[in-house]
Amino acid sequence: MSATQTAPKPRGRQFFANPGPTNIPDSVLLACAHQTVDFNDSNFIEVYDACVAGLKRVLKTEQTVFLYTGSGHAAWEASLVNLLSTGDTVLILESGHFSISWGKMAQDLGIEVQSVAADWRRGVDMAAVRAALAADAARTIKAVCVVHNETATGMMIPVPEVRAALDATGHPALLLADTISSLGSLDFRMDEWGVDAAVGGSQKGLMLPTGMSFTGVSAKALEAHKSSKLPKHYFHWTNMLQRPLKSFLGTVPVSFFYGLQESLRLIEQEEGLENVFARHSRLARAVRAAVQHWSGNNGPQLFCLNPGRYSDSVTAVLMPEGLNADALRQVALKRFNLSLGGGLGPLGGKVFRIGHLGDLNEPMILGTLATVELAMQVAGVPHTPGGIAAAIASLAAA
Ligand code: PLP
Numbered sequence: 327m328s329a330t331q332t333a334p335k336p337r338g339r340q341f342f343a344n345p346g347p348t349n350i351p352d353s354v355l356l357a358c359a360h361q362t363v364d365f366n367d368s369n370f371i372e373v374y375d376a377c378v379a380g381l382k383r384v385l386k387t388e389q390t391v392f393l394y395t396g397s398g399h400a401a402w403e404a405s406l407v408n409l410l411s412t413g414d415t416v417l418i419l420e421s422g423h424f425s426i427s428w429g430k431m432a433q434d435l436g437i438e439v440q441s442v443a444a445d446w447r448r449g450v451d452m453a454a455v456r457a458a459l460a461a462d463a464a465r466t467i468k469a470v471c472v473v474h475n476e477t478a479t480g481m482m483i484p485v486p487e488v489r490a491a492l493d494a495t496g497h498p499a500l501l502l503a504d505t506i507s508s509l510g511s512l513d514f515r516m517d518e519w520g521v522d523a524a525v526g527g528s529q530k531g532l533m534l535p536t537g538m539s540f541t542g543v544s545a546k547a548l549e550a551h552k553s554s555k556l557p558k559h560y561f562h563w564t565n566m567l568q569r570p571l572k573s574f575l576g577t578v579p580v581s582f583f584y585g586l587q588e589s590l591r592l593i594e595q596e597e598g599l600e601n602v603f604a605r606h607s608r609l610a611r612a613v614r615a616a617v618q619h620w621s622g623n624n625g626p627q628l629f630c631l632n633p634g635r636y637s638d639s640v641t642a643v644l645m646p647e648g649l650n651a652d653a654l655r656q657v658a659l660k661r662f663n664l665s666l667g668g669g670l671g672p673l674g675g676k677v678f679r680i681g682h683l684g685d686l687n688e689p690m691i692l693g694t695l696a697t698v699e700l701a702m703q704v705a706g707v708p709h710t711p712g713g714i715a716a717a718i719a720s721l722a723a724a
Contacts, residue, residue, distance in 0.1 A: 625709030
C-alpha cells in the first residue's frame with residue numbers, strides 16, 4: 327500500500343457483538359421500510375394494537391403500556407417524571423454504570439437519591455436492600471429502581487428478590503425495573519413479579535432500530551401518577567390517555583410498528599419466547615466457557631463473580647492488570663471488523679463486553695469468539711489458547 331492510499335475497506339458484514347443496538351433480522355429491516363401511512367388509518371391502528379398486545383405478552387403484563395419516540399433514556403425519564411414529585415426519594419440498587427446513570431437522571435430531575443452500594447462484580451446484597459427499606463420508618467422512599475440486566479457489568483439482578491424485600495418489610499414504595507437489555511432475551515414477568523414500571527427499549531432483544539421505548543405501568547403506578555408533581559409534557563401519561571392511541575403526544579413512528587409486528591412474529595410464532603430464552607442461555611454459556619478458558623495463563627476473566635447472576639445477554643470481560651481493553655477492541659474492529667462493547671464509567675479501558683442478544687446463532691457466536699481470540703494473539707494479550715474448543719464443547723453438550 328502506498329503512503330497516499332488509505333486502509334482498504336473490509337469485506338463481508340461487520341460482526342456486531344455489541345450489547346445493543348443489536349443485529350436486526352433482514353425481515354424486520356424490510357418490514358420497517360414500509361411506505362408512510364396515516365397513523366389514524368384503521369389499517370395502521372390494527373397493526374398498532376396488535377403490537378401493543380404483543381409487547382404486553384413479552385412484558386408478561388395485562389396492565390398499561392405507554393410508548394415514546396426516543397431511546398431507553400426517554401422511558402427512564404418517563405418512569406420518573408410520571409411517578410414522583412420534587413424532594414421524593416428513590417432507592418437505587420447499584421449494579422454498574424446504568425444503575426448509576428438512572429440515579430443521576432433522578433437527581434437532575436430534583437429527586438433525592440439514596441443508593442444501596444454494591445461490589446460491581448457481585449451485585450447488590452439483598453440483605454442490604456431489606457435493611458435500607460426497613461430503616462425507612464418515615465416511608466420517604468417512594469420508588470426502588472433496579473436494572474434487571476446491568477449491561478455494563480454483565481449481571482442479572484433477580485427482580486423477584488427485590489419484590490420480596492419490599493414485601494418482607496411491608497414497604498409501599500413502587501418497584502421500577504429497567505428491562506432494556508433483558509426484555510426478549512431473559513425471562514421477565516412484570517405482573518407476577520409485582521413490577522410497577524417496566525422500562526424497555528426497541529434496540530436490543532426486540533431486534534429493532536434504536537429510537538422507540540416504552541414503559542409497562544401497573545394500576546398502582548397509575549394511581550401514584552395522579553399525585554406526581556414533577557414537570558412533564560411529552561411524557562405525560564394523563565395527556566397520552568386522552569390521545570386516540572393512548573400513547574405518543576406527537577407523530578407516531580409508524581415504521582417501528584411494522585418492524586415490531588415482524589419481530590414479535592419471529593419471537594412468538596417462529597421461535598417461541600421460551601425458546602428465545604433457551605437460545606440466549608445456550609449462547610451465553612458458550613461465551614462464558616471460552617472466557618473461563620482464556621483466563622488461564624493470567625488471561626482476561628469474567629467480570630461477574632456471581633454465577634447465580636451471570637447475564638445471558640452480555641458478558642463483560644476484565645482485562646489482565648495493566649492492559650487496555652480499548653486497544654484490544656481497536657485491533658478487533660480495525661483489523662477484523664468485529665465490533666465489541668467497551669467498558670463504561672469507571673470500567674472504561676478495563677473491560678470489553680461481548681453482546682450476545684437478539685438475532686444471533688451458534689456460528690455468529692463462534693465467529694465472534696474466534697476473532698476475540700485472534701485479536702488477543704495479535705495484540706499480545708496473555709491467555710490460554712483454545713477458548714473456541716471450550717465454547718464448542720459447551721454448545722455441543724447443550
Ligand atoms: N439501561 C440499560 C440497562 C442499558 O443497557 C441502556 C443502554 O444500553 C440504557 C438503559 C440506556 O438506553 P438508551 O441508550 O437506549 O438510551
